[in-house]
Amino acid sequence: MVGAMAKFVEQTEDNLVHRARTQAYALGQLYELYYERIFRFCVHRLFNKEIAEDVTSTVFLEVARKIRTFAGRDEQDFGNWLYAIAINQTNSYIRKTSRRKKLFAEAADSIRAKRDESNGNSSEPDWPRLYAAILKLKPQHQTIITLRFFENLPYERIAYIMNIKETTLRVKVHRILNDLRNHLLTVYDGEV
Amino acid sequence: MFENEKDFEKIVNRLNIDTKPNSSHREKLREEMLSVYNDTKQQSQKHTTPFGVFRRKIMRNSITKLAAVAVIIFGVLVGMHYMGNPFVATVTFADVIKPILNAQTAEFDIIMGEDEQVPVIHDMVKGSRIRRTMSNMEDDIIIIDLEASRILTMNISKKEAAYIDLKGLPSMPNYMEVLRNIIIMLQESPHFEVEELGQQKIQGQSVIGFCAKHPKAEITIWADSETALPVQIEQIEPQLKVVCKNVKFDSPMDDSLFSMDVPDGYELQQVELDLMGSTEQDFVEGLRIRAEVFGEGWFPESVAVEDYIKEAPAIENKMGELGLSDEEETELGMKLSRHLLFIRFFKGQGQWHYAGNGVKLGDGETPIFWYQPQGSETYRVIYGDLSVEDVAPEDLPE
Numbered sequence: 001m002v003g004a005m006a007k008f009v010e011q012t013e014d015n016l017v018h019r020a021r022t023q024a025y026a027l028g029q030l031y032e033l034y035y036e037r038i039f040r041f042c043v044h045r046l047f048n049k050e051i052a053e054d055v056t057s058t059v060f061l062e063v064a065r066k067i068r069t070f071a072g073r074d075e076q077d078f079g080n081w082l083y084a085i086a087i088n089q090t091n092s093y094i095r096k097t098s099r100r101k102k103l104f105a106e107a108a109d110s111i112r113a114k115r116d117e118s119n120g121n122s123s124e125p126d127w128p129r130l131y132a133a134i135l136k137l138k139p140q141h142q143t144i145i146t147l148r149f150f151e152n153l154p155y156e157r158i159a160y161i162m163n164i165k166e167t168t169l170r171v172k173v174h175r176i177l178n179d180l181r182n183h184l185l186t187v188y189d190g191e192v
Numbered sequence: 193m194f195e196n197e198k199d200f201e202k203i204v205n206r207l208n209i210d211t212k213p214n215s216s217h218r219e220k221l222r223e224e225m226l227s228v229y230n231d232t233k234q235q236s237q238k239h240t241t242p243f244g245v246f247r248r249k250i251m252r253n254s255i256t257k258l259a260a261v262a263v264i265i266f267g268v269l270v271g272m273h274y275m276g277n278p279f280v281a282t283v284t285f286a287d288v289i290k291p292i293l294n295a296q297t298a299e300f301d302i303i304m305g306e307d308e309q310v311p312v313i314h315d316m317v318k319g320s321r322i323r324r325t326m327s328n329m330e331d332d333i334i335i336i337d338l339e340a341s342r343i344l345t346m347n348i349s350k351k352e353a354a355y356i357d358l359k360g361l362p363s364m365p366n367y368m369e370v371l372r373n374i375i376i377m378l379q380e381s382p383h384f385e386v387e388e389l390g391q392q393k394i395q396g397q398s399v400i401g402f403c404a405k406h407p408k409a410e411i412t413i414w415a416d417s418e419t420a421l422p423v424q425i426e427q428i429e430p431q432l433k434v435v436c437k438n439v440k441f442d443s444p445m446d447d448s449l450f451s452m453d454v455p456d457g458y459e460l461q462q463v464e465l466d467l468m469g470s471t472e473q474d475f476v477e478g479l480r481i482r483a484e485v486f487g488e489g490w491f492p493e494s495v496a497v498e499d500y501i502k503e504a505p506a507i508e509n510k511m512g513e514l515g516l517s518d519e520e521e522t523e524l525g526m527k528l529s530r531h532l533l534f535i536r537f538f539k540g541q542g543q544w545h546y547a548g549n550g551v552k553l554g555d556g557e558t559p560i561f562w563y564q565p566q567g568s569e570t571y572r573v574i575y576g577d578l579s580v581e582d583v584a585p586e587d588l589p590e
Contacts, residue, residue: 024226031222039218040211049210053217060221064229069433125193127207149197149204177200181193 017078021068030078031060037079037151038086044150045090045142047131055093059086076157083147083161091139125184133183141176148173231545291421295441300425303435304498311501316443321450328505337452344452353458356465391417394424463522470533476578478531479561481524483553486510491548491560491576497536540565547589551576559589 019026038059042052062085072078125133134142144162147153155173159166194200302313311328320339326332331349336342343356389401389412399414414424425436454460483491486507493499507528511521538544540563548560555576562573562583570582573589 024229027229028222028226031225035218035221036213039213043209043211049214053214053221057217057221057224060225061228064225065232067229068232124203124206127209130203130207149201150209173197177194177197180200184193 017070017072017075020078021070027064027067033075034079034082035060038082041083041086041146041151042090044146045086046093047128051093055086055089058089062089080157080161087143087161091143094135094139094142129184129187132187133180136183136187137176137179141172141179144169144172145176145180230547230549231543291441297443297445298439298441299443299445300436300439303437304433304501310498311504313501316445316449318445318447318450321452323449326501326504328502329508335450335452340452342452344454346454346458351455351458352461353454354461354463355454356463358465397423399423461522463526465526465529470530470537472534472572472574472580474527474530475534475561476574476580477527478534479548479574480553480578481527481531485514485524487553489553491551491553493549495535495546495548495561497532500532538563541568545589548576553578562588 016026016029020030035056039052039056042055042059043049046052046055059082063082070078070081072081134145137145140162144158147158147161148155153161155166155169159169162169164172194203296318298315298317300315302315303310304313311326314325314327316323320337322334322336322338324334324336331347333346333348335344335346337344341358343358344353345356346353387403389403391398391400392414393399394414398417400417401412401414403412412426413422414426415422421441422439423437425439427434427436479491479495483489486492492503511524514521516524535544542564544561544563546561547558551558551560553576556579558576559573560576562571564571564585568582570584571588572580573583574580
């Protein structure tokens with residue numbers, strides 16, 4: 001029964017991706033399925049919700065322009081494609097640092113103010129500090145950390161999206177966490 | 193701090209990051225995305241129009257020899273487009289384009305758009321001539337003489353033929369030679385990048401892919417993994433995808449297949465068409481005809497060229513039912529051709545946008561088409577009553 005249901009779901013999603021190439025309604029359904037995931041990924045990569053909205057928009061508008069030529073067959077292909085677009089767009093945005101720095105500083109101040117009101121004694125890194133440390137990593141490593149620990153994607157899928165071997169990815173994660181730990185020791189409040 | 197992955201996972205989980213989306217952004221983006229999707233290419237299934245009822249009967253006896261004019265014209269444009277946006281070689285790309293550089297003849301199927309049901313255009317190329325047939329118009333044969341800028345179209349069942357002299361097309365003594373020269377010239381272009389796409393199977397054949405990118409074009413070539421012979425070439429323009437499949441080079445081709453002589457017993461007609469001379473007025477007139485004559489008063493679902501290809505046989509049949517004189521049919525065919533040329537050789541800035549699906553001719557409130565002419569700061573917006581206005585970018589339809 002479970003198997004049959006899984007197959008039914010798979011077929012439905014397959015059809016949805018296929019139909020989205022020619023039917024706006026199907027694309028709208030895919031959008032509803034993926035909007036939150038992509039927005040959440042953008043927030044984790046960009047820190048600021050306003051910027052995340054802008055980049056999420058860019059991602060889905062690119063999907064709208066390219067879905068008709070999208071070669072993938074199923075929902076997983078579509079999801080991987082979406083993440084690949086989102087990765088490119090967020091990395092591209094991060095390269096343009098001027099506006100991001102300002103917004104980051106404002107958002108970090110706001111978060112810290114709330115944190116201080118509720119619990120200012122934690123010894124763990126807060127989100128602004130962790131984000132600042134993540135930004136010190138290479139762009140590819142930033143993406144890996146986000147997909148693995150913030151989006152909770154399995155290694156196999158991240159390897160596919162990032163086009164690297166799973167074994168290589170596992171080794172990389174270990175090293176990236178070491179780097180991140182070192183960066184956390186050197187970042188200071190408000191740094192980006 | 194953290195010691196390992198598990199520790200780090202716990203820290204991230206405790207961060208309590210606010211990722212709750214804003215519902216108004218979500219809804220607004222959804223609308224915007226679907227609008228872009230619809231504008232990009234209106235390719236949803238067409239509504240079928242019964243041919244028995246027309247708003248306006250145009251005339252009397254039916255002769256359909258020129259009904260295919262429009263189809264022929266954009267057929268030529270595929271060739272033009274193919275030559276005008278060539279691919280480029282790099283060191284890794286060299287093996288794949290070598291057969292193209294050395295070929296004396298070429299043969300391939302052309303598929304425009306994404307729909308699997310789209311008719312297939314079959315081209316045979318030798319010297320300056322192309323022999324073209326289409327899967328949905330089996331009785332029609334088209335010979336294109338690029339050197340003479342002339343097309344011969346023949347309907348073998350009706351024994352009808354027409355010469356179409358093309359204005360605006362540069363003389364090309366040898367199609368393959370032109371293609372070769374362009375490739376060689378662009379080999380040194382700094383704007384091209386070639387990306388290897390790896391291996392896959394196409395119809396059971398193991399192929400390796402290369403994607404050649406240029407600011408104005410993106411071309412993917414799939415070549416046989418062992419022989420490096422190209423088997424499929426895909427080109428994506430902003431509003432059109434063209435795929436050349438089943439590519440073969442240097443197949444023996446008899447010259448008689450490319451003869452521009454009209455066989456005995458054929459009724460012959462001759463017309464002239466300016467490929468580059470299509471205007472906004474021509475496009476508007478085509479919209480009127482498509483709504484009034486072929487759409488029972490409703491604008492077509494799409495004005496994309498590939499969708500027109502699918503409609504071509506039905507349009508030909510319908511023209512036959514209209515009972516037109518030779519002159520009237522010629523005039524109607526030419527008007528539709530110029531209408532299509534406006535889209536196929538679109539000369540505006542950026543992309544055109546069509547929103548006429550579901551709009552009735554005469555609806556003066558609804559914009560159905562807009563575009564930005566070259567050098568203009570404003571857009572031209574065509575409404576359902578076919579009036580046209582200049583509109584500032586901020587006032588464009590959403």
